[in-house]
């Protein structure tokens with residue numbers, strides 16, 4: 001694959017806010033047409049990375065190319081080629097949905113039909129409602145509409161489905177799949193592992209500003225080679241075995257039981273298991289402690305140190321510094 | 332969310348794996364289109380926040396009524412009442428508050444709520460944002476000036492400009508003074524650290540300026556030192572400009588220079604346009620403090 005097929009090319013990306021190193025030597029590549037999901041605990045540096053690539057923030061060092069240009073210096077023509085859905089935005093409350101989407105469509109050289117975009121994000125029934133009156137999830141859908149109205153080649157979605165109800169999330173997944181099917185490259189961040197699994201062709205896990213692992217959701221952390229866990233209800237109670245050859249074991253069990261195996265389950269590690277393991281290990285080596293609220297903090301990750309120790313580390317980690325701390329520099 | 336609609340307008344344009352051919356739009360056309368759209372949306376948003384409209388327009392009106400009732404009488408040895416002087420003063424003050432103060436606070440709010448950031452993420456030509464602001468400020472300022480002028484005429488006997496020449500002064504003072512104060516508002520919007528503090532931060536210098544520029548205190552009652560300090564800034568000259576358009580000529584004896592010097596007024600306002608523009612261009616931030 002030639003470099004022309006790379007929509008994002010990042011090497012040794014670094015960004016610090018005063019003493020807080022948010023991105024610490026990140027390498028990332030994304031090919032055209034790909035859906036790449038960035039996963040990582042709160043404060044891992046996802047938004048910082050994404051906003052550097054969108055052209056909002058300046059990197060301290062490292063190489064970054066997005067759609068062939070340096071995002072820090074790219075102009076309006078480049079901005080027309082990528083769409084942005086920011087993590088948080090609370091503006092234009094006195095317009096209707098329709099007015100707002102039409103308004104933003106006027107900035108692009110080849111916009112989609114605004115009314116169609118409104119339908120696509122599922123706001124058809126709310127087209128004439130004031131934005132002020134929308135629910136949180138509906139507002140988020142409007143954010144998505146404004147991100148795609150310019151028909152971008154490359155779409156950045158920073159936690160796009162936060163606040164969506166389950167049905168809306170499924171609807172959004174369909175939309176993302178459609179966009180990807182049309183050839184749009186999509187970089188998304190999410191805290192929902194099932195979302196990454198449903199949408200992403202590849203997943204990148206970052207922690208403490210560093211890439212921990214990257215690969216297709218089914219292969220992350222060697223997931224496809226992991227032993228499967230087989231459990232069943234034997235004569236002496238529940239049995240559980242880890243094996244690389246679950247099929248063989250099941251056949252043997254079938255023979256032993258002479259038919260149906262009671263309570264049989266065969267389970268491979270879920271993406272969440274792998275994720276927690278990766279984050280736990282990264283937290284143990286580097287300083288990048290899982291911050292408050294992240295899944296790893298709530299559970300005991302298999303390979304990590306005891307939860308207690310990690311909580312202590314998190315309290316001291318620079319990631320916990322207040323956002324108001326003197327920033328490294330102006331944009 | 333309907334997946335069936337995805338086969339709409341854009342879907343056919345692209346083949347997977349290839350960048351679609353993008354139509355190129357001339358920069359001038361893009362600017363005009365974006366600016367018109369910005370102006371439209373700004374005006375819609377302003378007039379939809381009804382309380383903002385009412386209170387913006389009402390503030391100078393109420394102040395005029397109050398001040399005119401507090402200080403009665405006439406400028407020494409003339410037939411010009413202090414109420415009439417206040418009409419010209421509050422025309423200047425009203426113009427400055429719709430342009431400088433409201434705009435400064437509003438931009439600071441848009442910076443904090445992410446509105447500016449979102450716009451900056453689109454290919455919108457940056458100038459379109461400012462042109463949109465000019466449109467809304469122009470409309471609100473003209474409304475403000477009209478309301479005060481009508482009130483001044485019917486309640487306090489201020490005559491409409493008596494000649495074409497005076498009308499011309501009235502108009503260019505409004506436009507040039509309004510532009511200078513608008514640009515200053517854009518520049519000043521970067522000073523407060525947050526939207527919450529913007530009102531407090533911008534009000535202090537603005538109120539001081541209003542007091543020493545002859546808005547709240549008739550110019551005849553101010554010391555020369557204060558008027559000289561105020562003379563550095565455009566507001567005093569806007570107020571003087573309105574006096575020269577609306578009050579009888581003999582009152583110019585009471586000015587510090589004993590005459591109305593239109594060249595000087597225009598020069599100060601013009602210089603501030605340039606200074607504020609340069610400052611705004613250098614300091615304007617599209618994201619909140621600490622981001623970036």
Ligand SMILES: Nc1ncnc2c1ncn2[C@@H]1O[C@H](COP(=O)(O)OP(=O)(O)OP(=O)(O)O)[C@@H](O)[C@H]1O
Pocket residue numbers: 017020021022040041042043044045046047048049087318319320321322323324325327621622623
């Ligand atoms: N503007 C800023 N000023 C100072 N520190 C910042 C700023 N933005 C981010 N940080 C810090 O950089 C680190 C990475 O933040 P970032 O927002 O990139 O994380 P994230 O991965 O997007 O987290 P989340 O999942 O919570 O959205 C955090 O420690 C954060 O406190």
Ligand SMILES: [Mg+2]
Pocket residue numbers: 046047048087158
């Ligand atoms: Mg984030």
